[in-house]
Amino acid sequence: MPNHFIRFAETNLVMKKKVKGLCGIFLFVLFSIACEKTMPILIEENELLDGPIEGLSTEEQVQFLKGDEFFNDDIFTIEKGLGPIFNAVSCASCHAGDGKGHPFIRFTRFGQSDTISGNQFLNFGGPQLQNRAIPGYEPEQLPANAAFTNLLAPAVTGLGFLDAVSDADVIALADPNDADGDGISGRPHWNYIPNYVQLRPNSISQNGQYITRFGKKGAAYDLLHQTSGAYNQDMGITSLFEPIDTYSGLEFDPEVASQTVHDVVFYLKTLKAPLRRDEGAPDVMAGEQLFSQIKCASCHTPTLQTGFSSIDVLSYKEFYPFTDLLLHDMGSGLDDGYTEGKALSSEWKTPALWGLGLSKDAQGGNYFLLHDGRATSIEDAILFHGGEAEQSKINYTLLSDIQKGQLIKFLESL
Amino acid sequence: MKIFSYYEHKIILLSLIFFVGLNLQAQKLDSPILRTAKDTSREKMSMDAVYNRPFLKMGNSPLAVGGYLEANSLYTSENGISEGLSFEARLFTIFMSASITKRIKFLSELEFENGTKEIAIEFAAMDVSFHPMLNFRGGVMMNPIGAFNQNHDGPIWEFVERPTMANQLLPATWSNAGFGLYGKTNKGNWIIGYEAYLTNGFDNSIIDNEEGKTFLLATKDNPDRFASNNSGNPLLTGKIAIKNRNVGELGLSYMGGIYNNFEDGGLTLDNKRRLHVFALDFNTTINTMGTYIVGEYTFIMVDVPLTYTQQYGNKQQGFFIDLVQPIIRRKILDWEKASLNIAARLDYVDWNLGTFKETNTNIGDDLWAITPSIGFRPSSQTVFRLNYRYQWQKDILSNPPTRTAAWLFGFSTYF
Structure with a gap:
């Protein structure tokens, strides 16, 4: 075989290797870009x-x-x-x-x-x-x-x-x-x-x-x-x-x-209504029953209904905010002596409890609850209740430790 | 932000056509244009980086030109939500130098970032040499805080992104109008160099910006910084670096001065407020393995009014460290001195060091990132880079971090 044919064949072989190599690099890049596994996982909607x-x-x-x-x-x-x-x-x-x-x-x-x-x-x-x-x-x-x-x-x-x-x-x-x-x-x-x-x-x-x-x-x-x-x-x-x-x-x-x-x-x-987590867990369900039993739900009304809204998805919907949107006398412990509008200084609007379990993820890993953040845990917040909520607070203190844990788990699931 | 007017843009465009033409000429074998190679001897330090670049030179002309181009693709995902694939024309930089006389030289560097989104004169200074230990520099110069600001050309690095510390804590390629001195001497294996400049300084935007944090980079948006000094007091930047040819280079730098406009028309508007920036940089090569290590640490103190929000921190710090390991060094395809490197970078920045007065808990606003990389260099002047970056960034309250991952593939080349 003439030498130049051998050289051509060798060159062709080398070229093929080069092309294969380049294809390999190209495929690696494509694979890398397409590989979703290298990307952070999507955070579940109910965690946000x-x-x-x-x-x-x-x-x-x-x-x-x-x-x-x-x-x-x-x-x-x-x-x-x-x-x-x-x-x-x-x-x-x-x-x-x-x-x-x-x-x-x-x-x-x-x-x-x-x-x-x-x-x-x-x-x-x-x-x-x-x-x-x-x-x-x-x-x-x-x-x-x-x-x-x-x-x-x-x-x-x-x-x-x-x-x-x-x-x-x-x-x-x-x-x-x-x-x-x-x-x-x-x-x-x-x-x-x-x-x-x-x-x-x-x-x-x-x-x-x-x-x-x-x-x-x-x-x-x-x-x-x-x-x-x-x-x-x-x-x-x-x-x-x-x-x-x-x-x-x-x-x-x-x-x-x-x-x-x-x-x-x-x-x-x-903005969406916060979604619940662990809703069907036995402790959470038991806590939900206790929430009603000790009369927390008397002010923190679980279910409300919207009327007409110019935003279609908000019209006539049932939702679960755990508030009644009303003013309640919360007792002297939470009465700072200051007020707004026609509310008494001891009166506060019932805060919605939805999203409570996710609060600390927006507060630097700690709870800062009630109007001024004085409560650093859910239990603290319950124990600061007074006035119209005094009896509910007493009811809470009478629960066993297991029951208290169940109630807290329920609140954290909101 | 566009600094140049319509007519200035036209002049720049014509210059570009000239430089590109010159470059094409240089590629012809019989061209009288010569390419001056980058000096890779171990005499060079970070402070020499501005002149230590490949240039194109025509015959005996005192003028030499050069530059580099960077482009890349980018695929990112933040907390699992992707913005898709993008392509970035990241940087196009032109430099031009001239030996005016034996002891007087000039160098300029013009940078186009993301197309024409940001056009800036990074360097345009005249150097006069009286003695190796005594050189005068005046014009627009890069403040030598840390080593990256001095030695930031894309083709040098194995990573598409600049170090977060250099780009988001310090203002990368931060330059100013001013004057100063520099010099260098050596004895045996030791080389020591210094730089000291007085320049225009920062402004109030470092604590009043749309980043919502103390952000030195915000001052780059001030187009007047080449024309006037916001505080009326010069910014001092100084650096001492020492190098042992067998060990590596260590640099210590400081930049500081009054940053705010404390008086106007003879009326006092505020207290004089200072900032202090300290940086420590090093680089070394482990000879047995050929492993190259480079890193930098910065600590910043800013006098933020006590009556201002804690969102703007008065202390910041950050570092990066790169490890580069050559794997292959031989002829690949038709490239005689090709190399394949693997590398990794660790980035850390904390824009707000300290604790909240109200809770004594840690103030967040920090970032960690790791970036493994594969780099292929067909020649020392060109690099193809594949980077994967994974980043954790916390907000000021230290809430669960935002996780961002990115694949970056691109090239950077001197021309």
């Missing part, structure tokens, strides 16, 4: 507080994502209007992972001690103490003799469902004069509302006041009211809805666009 309600339309999902970005990623800077006095630089600073707040951003409200004279310290920086300031400014100091309370931000999941409960349903749960004699006398928070809110369908009025339901004292009418107030009081951001600058007391141009506020409100409305 955040995420949208199932069944949103494409348009609604787009708005949800916009609101998500504003809520979780929009950090206010001095240039964007932060402060000059403030508590937090973003919504997510107080609601990490859409969960409850952490004591490092505990905020203080002050200036109102009764339901008649209103807030007497509005000219001294009330109702919220902005305890942070941008460089060059001094934060507010709590005025002497002002009634005050410390608050942690609540979780924000499932709020759209709570918003869509009809006033009639809230009234139906109330028993202001304890007519049934069970020692529990929840009442709706009738309060004046700002003119920018839109009344919900079949809204009920009483002497020019409406049922308000958001916030620890339930003093905010809806999520627009709550959100505009948070932009203004927490971050020092003025809007078309709340245009008064917290530092100067003067009306400012909006520092956040109305559309942004609406997108955030939409996001809050369409």
